[in-house]
Amino acid sequence: MATIRELARHCGVSVATVSRVFNTPEVVSQATRQKVEAAAAEIGYLPNESARTLATKKSNTIGLVWDIDHRRSGWRHPFLQEILVALKTALSAHGLHLLLLATGADGPDRHLRSIQRHNLDGVVLIDNGSRDPAVLGLAEAGIPCVALDLPLTGPRCTYVTSDNHGGAREAVSYLLARGHRRIATITGPARTGPGADRLDGFRAELAARGVPLPAEYVAQGDFYLDSGRNAMRDLLLLDTPPTAVFAAGDEMAVGAMQAATEAGLRVPAHVSIVGFDDIELAALIPPGLTTISQDRAGFGTAAAEALIAMIQAPEDAPPPSPIILPTSLVRRGTA
């Protein structure tokens, strides 16, 4: 690898000039700039990132902190790949690199250290509902930070999430329009933003339309398949079982479909089901899961944009406002 001094000697200028060609080309004369650029291309010079980071204290790198310990938490992300693609694409367009940090693998607190050690310019946080204090502390650490599906705010910290409240209302509204009046829900964990917001929206729409909601129509789930199946079993055992169920996640909706089938019921003839997420499976499982679709790539893109805005903004800029992505209902066979 050629160094800046070699390149400088090679074309008879000082290292400062070479540096300027790459960083503030407008201050160097046309002639020398072209001379340096040509020589750089010829000998294949590439500025060393570590040296640059050391000198400027900016790494042009953002960290993705993600709880990896799915053995313990059982957590899997429904759209991780899409988010990664969108995030990386948007960051690359601004010359930013992406470093993967994992709370599970790196140990508690370790990612905070990593952020300092690497001079990271910002962080995006994928929520796992762990409420890890070290993760939450990031919001106050002053480093630009955007959380996904986790309502974290601070002077240089914001979050992006879907319109879970509105999506849930739309689902309920749709079921009401189809004539249902006995509508139950299978919730996500209350400690997660989406879990809480979808339940709120569900309640809000029923209340707004004057439809009663018996307490036993709210069944607790954890976003995973088995919890949906169990919850549905319980719902079907009620004296007056619901005619429609809004599951706060597609996996649970699939579990609910299985429970209904096992109980000898047909979907949607005997019971309607609406999910949330629009995972791949939703389109493939017969008769097709009606669900609320999220803007999967939007998470990554919005996170990148928010981060870049915060990085470029002055230290004391007003805190950014949260980004709420729109949802949309996808009609398929289950409702």
Place this chain on the structure above:
Amino acid sequence: MATIRELARHCGVSVATVSRVFNTPEVVSQATRQKVEAAAAEIGYLPNESARTLATKKSNTIGLVWDIDHRRSGWRHPFLQEILVALKTALSAHGLHLLLLATGADGPDRHLRSIQRHNLDGVVLIDNGSRDPAVLGLAEAGIPCVALDLPLTGPRCTYVTSDNHGGAREAVSYLLARGHRRIATITGPARTGPGADRLDGFRAELAARGVPLPAEYVAQGDFYLDSGRNAMRDLLLLDTPPTAVFAAGDEMAVGAMQAATEAGLRVPAHVSIVGFDDIELAALIPPGLTTISQDRAGFGTAAAEALIAMIQAPEDAPPPSPIILPTSLVRRGTA
């Protein structure tokens, strides 16, 4: 952030000694070591990665190069998340960081530059079948490199893949044991390792058992759902349609199931289907897809181990041999 000089002054030793405490603790006396360690903990000293990388030319970081441009290639990885988890976990255990590089987003060649600019210690390559020359060139660049599902070898380059050949043979063997003699296959793209190997295995097992394979029983697919559906439609239109189909990927198997259903056939009563991959959907779609399961986490773990071994080995060590992960048949409802 405290620097090494501050820490040195703080406890009355030289910077060299502090550095040794962190890198070669065995050469510094017990007394000073403890003194330095205590002071480091007290003032929260953390060595700066960039400075370290600059001085040693080793970054303790490995790059994950991954073709992100799925808009063009339509490529999605079935187990990306599991691979990421296993890879990151294994790397973290050895103190290595993970940097995401994307051929689609970073532009052609850009990841090669990134590798040099960042002094990456190694690279893992997730194949997308693109045959990108810059990617393939990595094998010769001398940097430790392990490819996933792509038979790439070199002095410091190896790969990990499933036993695609054996898995395919097992699938065929199972169908033969169930009494089938008219067995067709839906292949993956021949340019991909798994696509080619699964077809080879399919052919080999039939040949070994003396079962004839008409040319029209080999239908071309591309691993995605639609191709499976189309291929199956064609197969069912033959004069003597197969009684069983081995699809080289689960998505195609699901497509094949759809085509069979659309043609008024029942699976497995009229036609049996075996897939490959054991994606999540396989267990959930009725009546459950019989398929060949891969060691998903094994990809990440094996890649990390191979990489670490290469990094620690002397430059002229013999090239590592490829890692072939075992597969296993999962019996469900379709065969």
Place this chain on the structure above:
DNA sequence: CGGGGGTATGTAACCGGTTTCAGGCAGCGT
């Protein structure tokens, strides 16, 4: 023709570590 202002470039300090090399010191044998 001399001075002022603006522009392009160079010099050298600095970022925070690692590492070579030299030297101090204690212990030991003679």
Place this chain on the structure above:
DNA sequence: ACGCTGCCTGAAACCGGTTACATACCCCCG
């Protein structure tokens, strides 16, 4: 007492960039 050895420590060069500051030069104007 002397020299030798081995262990521990420190001084300083170095990694490859950035940037504050100084300087050289040119042009224009009074």
